[in-house]
Amino acid sequence: EPEVTQTPSHQVTQMGQEVILRCVPISNHLYFYWYRQILGQKVEFLVSFYNNEISEKSEIFDDQFSVERPDGSNFTLKIRSTKLEDSAMYFCASSDPGTRLNEQFFGPGTRLTVL
Amino acid sequence: RKEVEQDPGPFNVPEGATVAFNCTYSNSASQSFFWYRQDCRKEPKLLMSVYSSGNEDGRFTAQLNRASQYISLLIRDSKLSDSATYLCVVSGDSSYKLIFGSGTRLLVRP
Numbered sequence: 624e625p626e627v628t629q630t631p632s633h634q635v636t637q638m639g640q641e642v643i644l645r646c647v648p649i650s651n652h653l654y655f656y657w658y659r660q661i662l663g664q665k666v667e668f669l670v671s672f673y674n675n676e677i678s679e680k681s682e683i684f685d686d687q688f689s690v691e692r693p694d695g696s697n698f699t700l701k702i703r704s705t706k707l708e709d710s711a712m713y714f715c716a717s718s719d720p721g722t723r724l725n726e727q728f729f730g731p732g733t734r735l736t737v738l
Numbered sequence: 739r740k741e742v743e744q745d746p747g748p749f750n751v752p753e754g755a756t757v758a759f760n761c762t763y764s765n766s767a768s769q770s771f772f773w774y775r776q777d778c779r780k781e782p783k784l785l786m787s788v789y790s791s792g793n794e795d796g797r798f799t800a801q802l803n804r805a806s807q808y809i810s811l812l813i814r815d816s817k818l819s820d821s822a823t824y825l826c827v828v829s830g831d832s833s834y835k836l837i838f839g840s841g842t843r844l845l846v847r848p
Contacts, residue, residue, distance in 0.1 A: 729781040
């Protein structure tokens with residue numbers, strides 16, 4: 624069964640450093656998403672991406688964040704200058720909007736720890 | 739009012755029990771509805787989409803009441819492996835972003 628993959632599984636970084644989180648969405652999917660979940664809190668939407676551009680972003684997704692699809696398979700989230708409060712699980716998801724309900728499938732996540 | 743509201747639980751039930759979770763959502767224009775399950779420190783996994791007429795998948799039954807903006811999930815014959823957090827999720831009126839509830843924790847005991 625096709626699945627979303629993410630690397631690394633755990634990233635530890637110093638405050639102020641840049642991090643890039645990587646995702647390989649399901650191959651025939653066209654919509655890609657990033658969500659985050661701070662420990663003990665609910666899952667929050669960050670950004671959606673379609674046709675090589677951002678289609679929607681939340682208030683969390685400020686100028687420190689960017690997304691890119693550098694090639695035909697990878698989808699990345701970059702945080703330019705990490706803050707302590709960026710520590711969270713970051714989930715990538717993908718969907719095929721051709722399906723009736725646009726069901727989204729999540730990767731296993733990257734645990735980001737900012738020290 | 740929270741966008742998606744759920745009873746946090748935990749619901750502690752014996753194996754074989756029937757358990758029901760409820761959820762309310764605030765945006766009446768929401769179009770798509772889902773139940774996901776999340777195991778500790780893992781990703782949300784799609785359990786089932788919720789259709790307007792209600793739908794069943796094995797031991798799981800989901801219902802949607804648009805007038806009351808209410809979604810439910812019924813689990814029959816609970817298994818130990820059903821222990822998890824169940825997330826009520828809605829998708830916006832003109833948006834594909836998912837809006838998650840905080841989840842209801844289920845513990846199934848032997």
